[in-house]
Amino acid sequence: MKDLVSGSIEQLNIDANGDRFGTGGTNWSASIDDKASIVVFQSQEKLSSNDTSSLNDIYARNLSTGVITLISSEQIEDSWYPLVSPDGSRVYYRTNDQSGTLLRIKNLDSGLMEVLSEPKNTGAFSSEDFTATANNGAIFWTWKDYAETDEDNDADYYQAHLQVRYLDQGGEATLAVIPVNDAPTAILIDGNSLIENSAGSIIGTLTVTDPDVDSYSSHGSTPPSAVVVTPAGAGDGVIDTHVISTAAEGANSVTTADVDGDGDLDVLSASYLDDKIAWYDLNLSSTTGVNTLDFNNLNLVAGDRITLTIVGGTQVQGVIRADGLNGLLTTLATNVAAQTELFSGASASNGVLTMYGLADGTALPEVTTTAPAQTHHTLDLSGADADAFEIVDGQLKLKDSMSADHETKSSYSVTVTATDSGNLSFSEDMIITVSDVNEAPTDITLSSSTMEENSATGTVVGDLSATDPDAADTHSFSVVGGTGSSLFEINANNELVVKSGAVIDYETLANPTVTILTTDSGGLTFDKTLTVSVITQETFYGSAGNDVLDGFSGYDIIDGQGGLDTAKYSVASTKVFARENEADQLVIYGSAGQSETVVDIERFQFTDKVYALDLDGNAGVAAKAIIVSFGADSLNAYMSAALSIVDSGTSLESLCDLVVDLELIDQLTGSSSNSSFVGHLFQNVVGRSPNLFENAIYTNRLDNGTYTKSSLLALAANTTLAEDILTANSVDLIGVPGSADGELLAIRYDIGLG
Numbered sequence: 093m094k095d096l097v098s099g100s101i102e103q104l105n106i107d108a109n110g111d112r113f114g115t116g117g118t119n120w121s122a123s124i125d126d127k128a129s130i131v132v133f134q135s136q137e138k139l140s141s142n143d144t145s146s147l148n149d150i151y152a153r154n155l156s157t158g159v160i161t162l163i164s165s166e167q168i169e170d171s172w173y174p175l176v177s178p179d180g181s182r183v184y185y186r187t188n189d190q191s192g193t194l195l196r197i198k199n200l201d202s203g204l205m206e207v208l209s210e211p212k213n214t215g216a217f218s219s220e221d222f223t224a225t226a227n228n229g230a231i232f233w234t235w236k237d238y239a240e241t242d243e244d245n246d247a248d249y250y251q252a253h254l255q256v257r258y259l260d261q262g263g264e265a266t267l268a269v270i271p272v273n274d275a276p277t278a279i280l281i282d283g284n285s286l287i288e289n290s291a292g293s294i295i296g297t298l299t300v301t302d303p304d305v306d307s308y309s310s311h312g313s314t315p316p317s318a319v320v321v322t323p324a325g326a327g328d329g330v331i332d333t334h335v336i337s338t339a340a341e342g343a344n345s346v347t348t349a350d351v352d353g354d355g356d357l358d359v360l361s362a363s364y365l366d367d368k369i370a371w372y373d374l375n376l377s378s379t380t381g382v383n384t385l386d387f388n389n390l391n392l393v394a395g396d397r398i399t400l401t402i403v404g405g406t407q408v409q410g411v412i413r414a415d416g417l418n419g420l421l422t423t424l425a426t427n428v429a430a431q432t433e434l435f436s437g438a439s440a441s442n443g444v445l446t447m448y449g450l451a452d453g454t455a456l457p458e459v460t461t462t463a464p465a466q467t468h469h470t471l472d473l474s475g476a477d478a479d480a481f482e483i484v485d486g487q488l489k490l491k492d493s494m495s496a497d498h499e500t501k502s503s504y505s506v507t508v509t510a511t512d513s514g515n516l517s518f519s520e521d522m523i524i525t526v527s528d529v530n531e532a533p534t535d536i537t538l539s540s541s542t543m544e545e546n547s548a549t550g551t552v553v554g555d556l557s558a559t560d561p562d563a564a565d566t567h568s569f570s571v572v573g574g575t576g577s578s579l580f581e582i583n584a585n586n587e588l589v590v591k592s593g594a595v596i597d598y599e600t601l602a603n604p605t606v607t608i609l610t611t612d613s614g615g616l617t618f619d620k621t622l623t624v625s626v627i628t629q630e631t632f633y634g635s636a637g638n639d640v641l642d643g644f645s646g647y648d649i650i651d652g653q654g655g656l657d658t659a660k661y662s663v664a665s666t667k668v669f670a671r672e673n674e675a676d677q678l679v680i681y682g683s684a685g686q687s688e689t690v691v692d693i694e695r696f697q698f699t700d701k702v703y704a705l706d707l708d709g710n711a712g713v714a715a716k717a718i719i720v721s722f723g724a725d726s727l728n729a730y731m732s733a734a735l736s737i738v739d740s741g742t743s744l745e746s747l748c749d750l751v752v753d754l755e756l757i758d759q760l761t762g763s764s765s766n767s768s769f770v771g772h773l774f775q776n777v778v779g780r781s782p783n784l785f786e787n788a789i790y791t792n793r794l795d796n797g798t799y800t801k802s803s804l805l806a807l808a809a810n811t812t813l814a815e816d817i818l819t820a821n822s823v824d825l826i827g828v829p830g831s832a833d834g835e836l837l838a839i840r841y842d843i844g845l846g
Contacts, residue, residue, distance in 0.1 A: 121173050125180035129155055130200070132163065132174040132183050150174045150185045152200065163198055177231075184231055197231070274303040275516035276469060279508050281488060285525040288499075292492035295524055298483065300469045300510045388443035392417055400424060402434060421445045475507035475521070483508075488522075498528040499561055530614035533567060535559035538588060538608075542625045543674075544648075545598045552674040553580065553588040553624055558610040567610045574621055576604025588624075598628040634692075638739070641693075644686045651691040656710065656739060658695040665698040670825040670836070678825070678836060696838075702732065703838040707822065710738040715818050715839050716809040717747045721757060723776045724821050731841035748805040757801075766794035769801055777808045777817070 122133035132152045139151050139160050148170045150163040163183050164171035175184040183198045198205045283296025387398070392412055398420060399409040408427040410420045421440035428438040428447055438447045471483045480494045481504070488508070490496060496504075504524040511517040540554035558567040569582045579594040579601075588606065590596060603626070609619040629648035634641050636654035643650060643661040650659055659680070661668065667683045680696075681687045690696075694711070696703040704711035714734035718726055737747060751757065758764045761772050770790040774782040782790070793799045799807070808814060822837040 123174055123176045125176045126178040127180055130176055130180045131155060132176045132185075134172060134174055134185075148172060150183065152176070152183060164196075175231075276300050276302045276510045276512060276518035279510050279518065279520035281508075281522060284523065285527050286490055286496055287527045288496050288529055289531070290490070291495040292490055293496075294487050294489040295481075297487050298471060298508060298510075300471075300518075302469070302512060382449070383447045385445040385447075386443065387417060387421065387445070398424065400428065402428075402431065406431065417443055469510040469512050472509045472511070473506055474509065474519075475505050477504040477524075478506050480504060481506055481524075488524075496526045497561070498526045499563060502526050502528075528562075530565075530612065530616060531561040532616035533558040533560045533565075533610050533612055533618035536569075536608050536610055536618065536620040536622070538622050541623060542627055543590070543596065545596055545626050545628050547590050547596045548675055549590055549592045549594070550583075551590045551596075553590070556582065556586045556588055556608060556610075558612070558618070560612060562612070565612045565614075567612050570609050570611075571606050572609045572619065573607035574605040575601065576606050576624060579604055580606050580624070582608075588622075596626055598626045602626050629689075640697075643680065643688065643690075643696075644682055647688060649689045649691060650693060652693045654692075656694050656706070657692060658697050659690055659693045660697045661699075663698060665696075665701040665703070665840075668698070672826055672836070697843065700843065701840050702843050703823070703825070703840050704731070704735060705825075705836070705838045707818065707837055707839065711735060711839050712818065713744045713747070713809075714738045715821075716814045717744060717751070717805070719814055719817050719821075720773060720776055720805050720808040721748070721751045722760070724817050727821055727839065728841045731839060732843065744809055745802065745806045748802040748809070751805065752800075752802045766801075767791045769794070769804075773804065773808055777811065777813050 122131055124131045130152055132150060134148055134150055136148055139149075139162075150171045152161045152163050153159070154161070163174070164185060164187065170188045172186045172188075176182070177184075181200055183200060185196055185198075187194050187196055194207050196205055196207055278301035280299040280301070281296040282299070283294075286293045286295055392398075397409060397411045399407055401407050408424055410423055412420045418440060421443070425438040425440040425445055425447075428435055428445075434450070436448045436450050438445065440446070471486070473481055473483060480491060480496075481488060482491050483489075488506075503526060505521065506524065507519050507521050509517050509519040535558070537557050537559070538554040539557070543551060543553050556569045558569075560567065567586075569586055571577050571580060571582060579591055579596065580588050581591045583589050588608075603623050605621050605623050607619055607621045609617055611617045630646070631649040631651055632641060632645065632647035634650075634652040634655070634657050638655040639652055639657045640660050641650050641652065641657060643659045644663075652659075661680075661682075663682065669681050671679050671681065673679050673689065677689050677691060678693075679687055679689050694704065694706040694709070696705070704715075706712065707715070711731075714731060714737070715727060718730045718734055722730060734747065737750075742750075755764070757769060757772055761768045767787055770787050771781055773790075774780065774786065790799070790804070794801065794804065818839075819837065821839070823840045825836040825838055
């Protein structure tokens, strides 16, 4: 000990005679009274001759005489944390023995030792479990409860007590019981989906699971704190609570001071467990009073519990049920009024509980009120899609400004974090799915809205299609109105076509309308009125004979009528292309933007090539005669000359006679023999030379007159082999030769040769 005035230092654990009983050990945890006359301390050394224990003991040293006295003279296991009262008359200390952990008080004048607290299980406390302070009228201390709460076979700290003992008047009270805060462990929601196109829809109610209470539904964004309310009037042993601050993180102590300047020492307590610093006013006069407890500002809901703890340990409690807060307070008032030795009565109204003291002047008993401090949580949102949601009254909901669309986004991801009143939190990731609902179509389109005047029955105007938020939906179409409803119908391919018997006449109705109704698979509909534009066309007609008609001469249609007709163009064949229209008619398009429909035209003559379309007519006869007589490679050279002969009326047989009479094959083979003729014909039609047997058969038939050379040529020209060669050497004006893609075959050859 150091004297701050003189600066002298005195060793306390040596008595006035300089004796020191025992060596080794540790000396710590000292306390001195207000008069600086007595110091008490804890020591493992034997500082007294009557100390037979090797454990921790409590000693008192009289600073005037230097005498060291053993305070903890009982044969106990350990003694800890001595505290001397301000007047030096009492010493308080904690002990561990076979009875458990106790707080003891020893009167230094009388030597009387007394146990203040109920025994707790030995070893169930840490060194911070008891913290005490004292004035001359009372001692205040804290202690902690332990129990097995998480099945790990260890004692778990779950609540702390702030206790008072009135030394002269007698009696003991619990000022506060503060449960230890544990973090929430789960967040549940009673829904995980929302219906698309439902702005502001509620997904579900959030429920937080917390070890401190049963599972409950969170509500409100500001959790209320636990409240400790005591009577407003003064009285013997009556303690008023004054909360100084609710920001006491990390504080855990109790001390005394004259806070209000009334001459009495008051208790100052700080604890992070209930998150407040408060002082308790100890008054010494005696009056009766009225205690009013207002619960309206606590945001309590069904399922919350209120507990009233009355001096002496009596508890009145209940849970808010369907009849609300007032229903519970009415029940509590009845139970309080039943304590006739403490109260004259109690009443409840509009969220306020009022308790009345006894008429004989006895002080109104202290009542500790605990409302749920940890049954409410602050809920926050984060995560990828948090901006689309909000939490209102404990419910997760889509913001009113948002509308979910399943086709655009089928699920959302959010993280909900629950933070309790002790600032402990737990986060849960949640997936919110968007339920798909059938939505009506929103538009109808027609791929083409023009058609030619006088179009035939079944002519396609265009393809109908529906726009629908449900992209995979199917639709049907029907004509339900319009000025052209009698002219058009919808076929099985959802095409708008000319109705049977309808006459499309520009002069009568140039722009007929049709109202189309589309129906989706769920029966939802949409209708739209479409306009069809009828196009008038100028036609260049040929005669019944063979005509040569100029193409791209300003007409919309060239109609050759009867005969063998040629459409003649003053451009190269590379400058045009052909397509079929909806009526399967051939349309010729020029590179300068021209177009015309050609009807009953057998030949197309360009500046470089001629295309003969009549393969089943004269062009086919001429081509097959050339194939069997000279081979397919000769089509381009001989087609013009051969076709002019056939067009003049010559038959296939006569054309074959002409080839033989002119000895054209003999000139090619260099031989007039029948065997050479058969070999040449076989090579052109079959694609190879005949074997000896094949050559002998046909040579003998020529030799015996069964066939003539011209009749054998005609026979070969009419075989499927010749037909196949003709097809293989044709061009397809609108597709690929030999494929089922709308063939329009023609023989192409050079102009003016042969």
